Amino acid sequence: MQGLYIHIPFCKKKCRYCDFVSFPALEREDLYFVALVAEMRKYAPLMKDRAFDTVFIGGGTPTVLKPGRTAALLNEARKCFSIKPEAEITSEANPESASEEKLNELYEAGVNRLSLGLQSANDLELHAIGRIHSRQDFINAVSAARKVGFTNINADVMHGLPGQTEESCIDTLRLVTELEIPHISSYSLILEEGTPLYDDVRNGRVMLPDPDDTADMEDAGFEFLAQRGYARYEISNFAKPGFECRHNLNYWDNGEYLGIGLNSHSALRLKGDWTRFNNTDDLNEYINELGEGKLPVRNTRKIERDEEMFETIMLGLRKIKGVSRREFEERFGCDPVEKYAPAVSELEMDGWLEATEDSMYLTKRGLDFQNEALIKFMEQ
Numbered sequence: 072m073q074g075l076y077i078h079i080p081f082c083k084k085k086c087r088y089c090d091f092v093s094f095p096a097l098e099r100e101d102l103y104f105v106a107l108v109a110e111m112r113k114y115a116p117l118m119k120d121r122a123f124d125t126v127f128i129g130g131g132t133p134t135v136l137k138p139g140r141t142a143a144l145l146n147e148a149r150k151c152f153s154i155k156p157e158a159e160i161t162s163e164a165n166p167e168s169a170s171e172e173k174l175n176e177l178y179e180a181g182v183n184r185l186s187l188g189l190q191s192a193n194d195l196e197l198h199a200i201g202r203i204h205s206r207q208d209f210i211n212a213v214s215a216a217r218k219v220g221f222t223n224i225n226a227d228v229m230h231g232l233p234g235q236t237e238e239s240c241i242d243t244l245r246l247v248t249e250l251e252i253p254h255i256s257s258y259s260l261i262l263e264e265g266t267p268l269y270d271d272v273r274n275g276r277v278m279l280p281d282p283d284d285t286a287d288m289e290d291a292g293f294e295f296l297a298q299r300g301y302a303r304y305e306i307s308n309f310a311k312p313g314f315e316c317r318h319n320l321n322y323w324d325n326g327e328y329l330g331i332g333l334n335s336h337s338a339l340r341l342k343g344d345w346t347r348f349n350n351t352d353d354l355n356e357y358i359n360e361l362g363e364g365k366l367p368v369r370n371t372r373k374i375e376r377d378e379e380m381f382e383t384i385m386l387g388l389r390k391i392k393g394v395s396r397r398e399f400e401e402r403f404g405c406d407p408v409e410k411y412a413p414a415v416s417e418l419e420m421d422g423w424l425e426a427t428e429d430s431m432y433l434t435k436r437g438l439d440f441q442n443e444a445l446i447k448f449m450e451q
Protein backbone atom coordinates (compact mmCIF):
# COMPACT_ATOMS: atom_id res chain seq x y z
CA MET A 72 0.00 0.00 0.00
CA GLN A 73 1.08 3.55 -0.70
CA GLY A 74 -0.53 6.67 0.74
CA LEU A 75 -0.38 10.34 -0.17
CA TYR A 76 -0.96 12.90 2.58
CA ILE A 77 -1.56 16.59 1.83
CA HIS A 78 -1.47 19.02 4.75
CA ILE A 79 -3.62 22.16 4.91
CA PRO A 80 -2.40 24.12 7.93
CA PHE A 81 -5.16 26.72 8.15
CA CYS A 82 -8.03 26.97 10.63
CA LYS A 83 -10.44 29.82 11.24
CA LYS A 84 -9.52 29.87 14.91
CA LYS A 85 -7.11 27.84 16.99
CA CYS A 86 -8.77 25.36 19.37
CA ARG A 87 -7.62 25.68 22.99
CA TYR A 88 -6.08 22.20 23.20
CA CYS A 89 -4.47 22.05 19.76
CA ASP A 90 -0.73 21.77 19.21
CA PHE A 91 -0.94 20.68 15.57
CA VAL A 92 0.80 22.73 12.92
CA SER A 93 -2.22 24.87 12.11
CA PHE A 94 -3.03 28.54 12.43
CA PRO A 95 -5.52 31.21 11.41
CA ALA A 96 -3.44 32.64 8.54
CA LEU A 97 -5.81 32.33 5.62
CA GLU A 98 -4.23 35.36 3.96
CA ARG A 99 -1.31 33.00 3.12
CA GLU A 100 -3.56 30.48 1.36
CA ASP A 101 -2.71 31.57 -2.21
CA LEU A 102 1.06 31.38 -1.67
CA TYR A 103 0.71 28.09 0.18
CA PHE A 104 -1.28 26.60 -2.68
CA VAL A 105 1.44 27.59 -5.18
CA ALA A 106 4.03 25.94 -2.91
CA LEU A 107 1.96 22.73 -2.59
CA VAL A 108 1.73 22.46 -6.36
CA ALA A 109 5.47 23.10 -6.72
CA GLU A 110 6.22 20.39 -4.16
CA MET A 111 4.03 17.81 -5.91
CA ARG A 112 5.70 18.60 -9.23
CA LYS A 113 9.14 18.14 -7.70
CA TYR A 114 8.18 14.71 -6.35
CA ALA A 115 6.56 13.54 -9.61
CA PRO A 116 9.75 11.97 -11.12
CA LEU A 117 10.58 10.12 -7.87
CA MET A 118 7.07 8.69 -7.64
CA LYS A 119 6.62 7.81 -11.32
CA ASP A 120 6.72 4.03 -10.79
CA ARG A 121 4.36 4.04 -7.83
CA ALA A 122 0.58 4.26 -7.58
CA PHE A 123 -1.24 5.61 -4.56
CA ASP A 124 -3.97 3.52 -2.94
CA THR A 125 -5.09 6.35 -0.67
CA VAL A 126 -5.03 10.13 -0.49
CA PHE A 127 -5.69 12.02 2.75
CA ILE A 128 -6.20 15.78 2.83
CA GLY A 129 -5.74 16.69 6.48
CA GLY A 130 -5.09 19.67 8.63
CA GLY A 131 -5.81 22.11 9.94
CA THR A 132 -9.18 22.48 8.31
CA PRO A 133 -9.20 21.66 4.58
CA THR A 134 -12.78 22.96 4.29
CA VAL A 135 -11.67 26.55 4.96
CA LEU A 136 -9.94 26.72 1.59
CA LYS A 137 -11.35 28.98 -1.11
CA PRO A 138 -13.99 27.44 -3.40
CA GLY A 139 -12.41 25.27 -6.07
CA ARG A 140 -9.09 24.85 -4.23
CA THR A 141 -9.52 21.22 -3.17
CA ALA A 142 -10.57 20.24 -6.68
CA ALA A 143 -7.55 22.06 -8.12
CA LEU A 144 -5.28 20.34 -5.60
CA LEU A 145 -6.59 16.88 -6.47
CA ASN A 146 -6.35 17.65 -10.20
CA GLU A 147 -2.71 18.60 -9.74
CA ALA A 148 -2.08 15.47 -7.65
CA ARG A 149 -3.56 13.36 -10.46
CA LYS A 150 -1.30 15.07 -13.00
CA CYS A 151 1.83 14.53 -10.88
CA PHE A 152 1.14 11.06 -9.51
CA SER A 153 -0.64 7.88 -10.38
CA ILE A 154 -3.66 7.56 -8.10
CA LYS A 155 -5.51 4.27 -8.42
CA PRO A 156 -9.11 4.57 -9.70
CA GLU A 157 -10.39 2.75 -6.60
CA ALA A 158 -8.29 4.89 -4.21
CA GLU A 159 -9.77 5.95 -0.89
CA ILE A 160 -9.67 9.76 -0.94
CA THR A 161 -10.39 11.40 2.41
CA SER A 162 -10.80 15.03 3.34
CA GLU A 163 -11.02 16.26 6.90
CA ALA A 164 -13.70 18.84 7.57
CA ASN A 165 -14.84 21.04 10.41
CA PRO A 166 -18.65 20.84 10.86
CA GLU A 167 -18.78 24.64 10.90
CA SER A 168 -17.32 25.01 7.40
CA ALA A 169 -18.80 21.83 5.89
CA SER A 170 -21.57 23.51 3.90
CA GLU A 171 -23.49 21.59 1.26
CA GLU A 172 -21.75 23.65 -1.42
CA LYS A 173 -18.29 22.87 -0.02
CA LEU A 174 -19.05 19.17 0.43
CA ASN A 175 -20.44 18.95 -3.06
CA GLU A 176 -17.20 20.41 -4.39
CA LEU A 177 -15.20 17.76 -2.50
CA TYR A 178 -17.44 14.96 -3.70
CA GLU A 179 -17.35 16.11 -7.32
CA ALA A 180 -13.54 16.36 -7.07
CA GLY A 181 -13.37 12.66 -6.19
CA VAL A 182 -13.22 12.77 -2.39
CA ASN A 183 -15.04 9.60 -1.29
CA ARG A 184 -14.48 9.66 2.47
CA LEU A 185 -15.24 12.53 4.80
CA SER A 186 -13.74 12.90 8.27
CA LEU A 187 -15.65 15.31 10.50
CA GLY A 188 -14.06 16.73 13.65
CA LEU A 189 -16.95 16.55 16.10
CA GLN A 190 -15.05 15.93 19.38
CA SER A 191 -18.23 16.35 21.47
CA ALA A 192 -21.94 16.77 20.85
CA ASN A 193 -22.27 18.87 24.00
CA ASP A 194 -22.11 22.61 23.27
CA LEU A 195 -20.67 23.48 26.69
CA GLU A 196 -17.85 20.97 26.24
CA LEU A 197 -17.18 22.28 22.73
CA HIS A 198 -17.01 25.82 24.05
CA ALA A 199 -14.61 24.76 26.84
CA ILE A 200 -12.07 23.43 24.32
CA GLY A 201 -12.50 26.34 21.92
CA ARG A 202 -14.24 24.56 19.06
CA ILE A 203 -16.13 26.95 16.82
CA HIS A 204 -18.95 24.59 15.85
CA SER A 205 -22.04 23.34 17.67
CA ARG A 206 -23.86 20.02 17.95
CA GLN A 207 -26.37 21.32 15.39
CA ASP A 208 -23.57 22.25 12.94
CA PHE A 209 -22.43 18.62 13.04
CA ILE A 210 -25.97 17.31 12.42
CA ASN A 211 -26.30 19.75 9.50
CA ALA A 212 -22.90 18.71 8.09
CA VAL A 213 -23.83 15.02 8.18
CA SER A 214 -27.12 15.73 6.49
CA ALA A 215 -25.38 17.81 3.79
CA ALA A 216 -22.73 15.11 3.32
CA ARG A 217 -25.39 12.45 2.77
CA LYS A 218 -27.30 14.71 0.40
CA VAL A 219 -24.29 15.21 -1.88
CA GLY A 220 -23.52 11.48 -1.87
CA PHE A 221 -21.03 10.66 0.92
CA THR A 222 -21.58 7.28 2.55
CA ASN A 223 -18.10 6.76 4.03
CA ILE A 224 -17.98 9.21 6.93
CA ASN A 225 -15.85 9.36 10.06
CA ALA A 226 -16.48 11.34 13.22
CA ASP A 227 -13.62 12.20 15.59
CA VAL A 228 -14.72 12.24 19.24
CA MET A 229 -12.85 12.85 22.48
CA HIS A 230 -13.15 11.86 26.11
CA GLY A 231 -11.66 13.47 29.20
CA LEU A 232 -12.89 16.96 28.22
CA PRO A 233 -13.51 19.73 30.78
CA GLY A 234 -16.97 19.24 32.30
CA GLN A 235 -17.49 15.91 30.54
CA THR A 236 -19.26 13.07 32.32
CA GLU A 237 -19.82 9.46 31.35
CA GLU A 238 -23.39 10.39 30.50
CA SER A 239 -22.41 13.25 28.17
CA CYS A 240 -19.68 11.11 26.61
CA ILE A 241 -22.24 8.41 25.79
CA ASP A 242 -24.66 11.06 24.56
CA THR A 243 -22.05 12.12 21.96
CA LEU A 244 -21.62 8.52 20.83
CA ARG A 245 -25.39 8.04 20.78
CA LEU A 246 -25.77 10.94 18.37
CA VAL A 247 -23.01 9.63 16.10
CA THR A 248 -24.39 6.10 16.05
CA GLU A 249 -27.99 7.26 15.56
CA LEU A 250 -26.79 9.26 12.56
CA GLU A 251 -25.30 5.95 11.32
CA ILE A 252 -21.78 7.32 10.88
CA PRO A 253 -19.87 4.16 9.91
CA HIS A 254 -16.45 5.08 11.36
CA ILE A 255 -15.54 6.64 14.71
CA SER A 256 -12.11 7.71 15.98
CA SER A 257 -12.25 8.06 19.75
CA TYR A 258 -9.31 9.71 21.50
CA SER A 259 -8.57 10.83 25.00
CA LEU A 260 -7.80 14.55 25.37
CA ILE A 261 -4.04 15.03 25.67
CA LEU A 262 -3.06 18.15 27.54
CA GLU A 263 -0.21 19.59 25.48
CA GLU A 264 2.22 22.02 27.05
CA GLY A 265 2.08 25.49 25.52
CA THR A 266 -1.63 25.39 24.68
CA PRO A 267 -4.13 27.77 26.33
CA LEU A 268 -5.96 24.80 27.83
CA TYR A 269 -2.73 23.57 29.43
CA ASP A 270 -2.23 26.96 31.10
CA ASP A 271 -5.84 27.11 32.26
CA VAL A 272 -5.61 23.66 33.83
CA ARG A 273 -2.24 24.38 35.47
CA ASN A 274 -3.57 27.66 36.87
CA GLY A 275 -6.72 26.01 38.21
CA ARG A 276 -9.06 27.95 35.92
CA VAL A 277 -10.28 24.75 34.24
CA MET A 278 -10.72 21.32 35.78
CA LEU A 279 -10.35 18.12 33.80
CA PRO A 280 -12.15 14.94 34.86
CA ASP A 281 -10.23 12.69 37.22
CA PRO A 282 -8.09 10.16 35.22
CA ASP A 283 -10.08 7.24 36.69
CA ASP A 284 -13.31 8.88 35.52
CA THR A 285 -11.80 9.40 32.06
CA ALA A 286 -10.79 5.72 31.94
CA ASP A 287 -14.36 4.79 32.92
CA MET A 288 -15.72 7.04 30.15
CA GLU A 289 -13.46 5.30 27.68
CA ASP A 290 -14.53 1.82 28.79
CA ALA A 291 -18.20 2.77 28.76
CA GLY A 292 -17.85 4.38 25.33
CA PHE A 293 -16.07 1.39 23.82
CA GLU A 294 -18.72 -0.94 25.28
CA PHE A 295 -21.47 1.27 23.86
CA LEU A 296 -19.90 1.14 20.39
CA ALA A 297 -19.44 -2.63 20.53
CA GLN A 298 -23.14 -3.05 21.38
CA ARG A 299 -24.02 -1.03 18.29
CA GLY A 300 -21.97 -3.17 15.93
CA TYR A 301 -18.80 -1.10 15.67
CA ALA A 302 -15.68 -3.27 15.67
CA ARG A 303 -12.62 -1.87 17.38
CA TYR A 304 -9.91 -2.44 14.77
CA GLU A 305 -7.22 -0.19 16.24
CA ILE A 306 -6.63 1.15 19.74
CA SER A 307 -8.75 4.27 19.11
CA ASN A 308 -10.67 3.41 15.93
CA PHE A 309 -14.03 1.71 15.37
CA ALA A 310 -15.82 0.84 12.19
CA LYS A 311 -18.80 -0.92 10.73
CA PRO A 312 -17.66 -3.79 8.48
CA GLY A 313 -15.90 -2.51 5.35
CA PHE A 314 -15.44 1.06 6.62
CA GLU A 315 -11.97 0.75 8.18
CA CYS A 316 -9.73 3.65 7.13
CA ARG A 317 -7.33 2.30 4.52
CA HIS A 318 -5.04 5.31 4.72
CA ASN A 319 -4.44 4.84 8.45
CA LEU A 320 -4.17 1.07 8.11
CA ASN A 321 -1.23 1.72 5.80
CA TYR A 322 0.49 3.70 8.58
CA TRP A 323 -0.12 0.89 11.06
CA ASP A 324 1.21 -1.63 8.52
CA ASN A 325 4.35 0.53 8.34
CA GLY A 326 3.66 1.05 4.65
CA GLU A 327 5.05 3.72 2.36
CA TYR A 328 3.60 7.23 2.27
CA LEU A 329 4.52 10.60 0.87
CA GLY A 330 3.61 13.72 2.82
CA ILE A 331 3.11 17.00 0.97
CA GLY A 332 2.78 20.29 2.80
CA LEU A 333 3.95 22.00 5.94
CA ASN A 334 5.49 19.65 8.54
CA SER A 335 4.29 16.60 6.63
CA HIS A 336 6.14 13.34 7.19
CA SER A 337 7.13 10.67 4.68
CA ALA A 338 8.33 7.06 4.79
CA LEU A 339 9.58 5.62 1.50
CA ARG A 340 11.86 2.85 0.37
CA LEU A 341 14.50 4.75 -1.60
CA LYS A 342 17.17 2.79 -3.46
CA GLY A 343 16.40 -0.16 -1.19
CA ASP A 344 16.67 1.83 2.06
CA TRP A 345 13.71 2.44 4.36
CA THR A 346 13.84 6.22 4.70
CA ARG A 347 11.93 8.73 6.81
CA PHE A 348 11.95 12.49 6.38
CA ASN A 349 9.79 15.48 7.14
CA ASN A 350 9.19 19.01 5.90
CA THR A 351 9.92 22.19 7.80
CA ASP A 352 7.18 23.36 10.17
CA ASP A 353 7.90 27.02 9.38
CA LEU A 354 5.38 28.43 6.89
CA ASN A 355 7.75 31.09 5.53
CA GLU A 356 10.54 28.57 5.02
CA TYR A 357 8.13 26.17 3.34
CA ILE A 358 6.85 28.78 0.87
CA ASN A 359 10.23 30.44 0.23
CA GLU A 360 12.24 27.25 -0.31
CA LEU A 361 9.73 25.86 -2.78
CA GLY A 362 9.71 29.27 -4.47
CA GLU A 363 13.47 28.83 -4.95
CA GLY A 364 12.94 25.37 -6.44
CA LYS A 365 14.13 23.47 -3.35
CA LEU A 366 12.32 20.80 -1.38
CA PRO A 367 11.85 22.02 2.24
CA VAL A 368 12.92 18.65 3.65
CA ARG A 369 14.45 18.19 7.10
CA ASN A 370 15.72 15.19 9.08
CA THR A 371 16.22 12.63 6.34
CA ARG A 372 17.04 9.39 8.09
CA LYS A 373 17.86 5.95 6.78
CA ILE A 374 16.19 3.42 9.07
CA GLU A 375 18.29 0.36 9.81
CA ARG A 376 16.67 -3.03 9.37
CA ASP A 377 16.34 -3.76 13.12
CA GLU A 378 14.65 -0.43 13.67
CA GLU A 379 12.32 -1.01 10.71
CA MET A 380 11.39 -4.36 12.25
CA PHE A 381 10.66 -2.78 15.61
CA GLU A 382 8.62 -0.01 13.95
CA THR A 383 6.57 -2.68 12.18
CA ILE A 384 5.87 -4.39 15.53
CA MET A 385 5.17 -1.10 17.33
CA LEU A 386 2.70 0.11 14.70
CA GLY A 387 1.22 -3.32 13.97
CA LEU A 388 0.36 -3.98 17.60
CA ARG A 389 -1.90 -0.92 17.54
CA LYS A 390 -4.22 -2.98 15.34
CA ILE A 391 -6.56 -5.36 17.12
CA LYS A 392 -5.62 -8.14 14.70
CA GLY A 393 -1.97 -7.37 15.39
CA VAL A 394 1.03 -8.20 13.23
CA SER A 395 0.64 -10.71 10.41
CA ARG A 396 3.38 -13.33 10.76
CA ARG A 397 3.31 -14.05 7.03
CA GLU A 398 3.60 -10.40 6.00
CA PHE A 399 6.40 -9.81 8.50
CA GLU A 400 8.27 -12.84 7.19
CA GLU A 401 7.79 -11.70 3.58
CA ARG A 402 9.23 -8.29 4.43
CA PHE A 403 12.08 -9.28 6.75
CA GLY A 404 12.72 -12.97 6.07
CA CYS A 405 12.08 -14.00 9.67
CA ASP A 406 9.14 -14.89 11.85
CA PRO A 407 8.33 -12.14 14.43
CA VAL A 408 7.38 -14.66 17.12
CA GLU A 409 10.78 -16.32 16.80
CA LYS A 410 12.70 -13.09 16.32
CA TYR A 411 11.24 -11.61 19.51
CA ALA A 412 10.83 -14.92 21.38
CA PRO A 413 11.81 -13.72 24.92
CA ALA A 414 9.48 -10.68 24.76
CA VAL A 415 6.67 -12.73 23.23
CA SER A 416 6.82 -15.47 25.87
CA GLU A 417 7.04 -12.98 28.76
CA LEU A 418 4.06 -11.01 27.46
CA GLU A 419 2.12 -14.22 26.80
CA MET A 420 2.72 -15.32 30.38
CA ASP A 421 1.44 -11.95 31.65
CA GLY A 422 -1.67 -12.35 29.50
CA TRP A 423 -0.83 -9.23 27.48
CA LEU A 424 -0.16 -10.88 24.11
CA GLU A 425 -1.32 -13.89 22.14
CA ALA A 426 0.39 -15.53 19.19
CA THR A 427 -1.52 -17.73 16.75
CA GLU A 428 -0.36 -19.44 13.59
CA ASP A 429 -1.24 -16.31 11.59
CA SER A 430 -0.53 -13.34 13.83
CA MET A 431 0.51 -11.95 17.17
CA TYR A 432 -1.67 -9.36 18.85
CA LEU A 433 -2.17 -7.62 22.16
CA THR A 434 -5.02 -8.77 24.37
CA LYS A 435 -7.44 -6.23 25.83
CA ARG A 436 -5.20 -5.95 28.88
CA GLY A 437 -2.11 -5.66 26.66
CA LEU A 438 -3.76 -2.80 24.73
CA ASP A 439 -4.27 -0.95 28.03
CA PHE A 440 -0.51 -1.22 28.66
CA GLN A 441 0.70 -0.93 25.10
CA ASN A 442 3.75 1.20 25.88
CA GLU A 443 4.96 -1.15 28.60
CA ALA A 444 4.47 -4.10 26.26
CA LEU A 445 6.50 -2.40 23.52
CA ILE A 446 9.37 -1.76 25.91
CA LYS A 447 9.81 -5.56 26.12
CA PHE A 448 10.28 -5.69 22.35
CA MET A 449 12.59 -2.70 22.43
CA GLU A 450 14.77 -4.17 25.16
CA GLN A 451 15.56 -7.20 23.06
Ligand code: SF4
Binds near residue numbers: 086093188
Ligand atom coordinates in the same frame (compact mmCIF):
# COMPACT_ATOMS: atom_id res chain seq x y z
S1 SF4 B 1 -9.70 22.49 13.98
FE1 SF4 B 1 -8.20 20.85 14.41
S2 SF4 B 1 -6.25 21.57 13.57
FE2 SF4 B 1 -7.63 23.35 13.69
S3 SF4 B 1 -7.14 24.31 15.64
FE3 SF4 B 1 -8.85 22.91 16.01
S4 SF4 B 1 -7.91 20.95 16.62
FE4 SF4 B 1 -6.31 22.24 15.69
